[in-house]
Amino acid sequence: AQSVTQLGSHVSVSEGALVLLRCNYSSSVPPYLFWYVQYPNQGLQLLLKYTSAATLVKGINGFEAEFKKSETSFHLTKPSAHMSDAAEYFCAVSVNTDKLIFGTGTRLQVFP
Amino acid sequence: DVKVTQSSRYLVKRTGEKVFLECVQDMDHENMFWYRQDPGLGLRLIYFSYDVKMKEKGDIPEGYSVSREKKERFSLILESASTNQTSMYLCASSRANEKLFFGSGTQLSVL
8 A cells, every 4th residue: 555644734934945845655666756736726736756767856846856765755845935835735656647645735834 | 728627616515415526627638536635634536537437436435426428527426415525626637647637626515
């Protein structure tokens, strides 16, 4: 069985500060890993995905995530937060990129 | 632009009613999915479909059924709505092994 755990349901940062959203996964086979973002009153959209190529994955809006097998982690980072980054972020895992298992989400607040 | 359209943004129903949630995609995608989103629980997969007239149970199918008579439309059916089915319902679609596209969601309240 596969699962993801997102540590911290809420994260607050100042504008310009580093964003770090944590995700740990559990999978019996090499996983595909994803980060999705949900802005208020919208559906989810893909930020980035890991599919066993490069371990450092770059996504949209300046986000990136690093796959660390030894730590079973796939944390999402952005060097400098912007007010427009305020949203809910979901980590997800899959064995075949089709059927995704989502985490419980982390709400990011950005203060001026 | 790609589009996944859910028929209602907000829906209020009474306990015991039969409820239909409709989802239409205009991208000729093979795969379609229904998730429910609850605070603190994230998204949980209810049902999915890889082809017309095909359906598979997700992680929480109890109390739900689905219909996919046409490739572009995937309907979620609550046979007898209950208060614990009050939730945000998200539809998504994708090509095989490609990213999911989500609709904006239907907030269902069952009173």
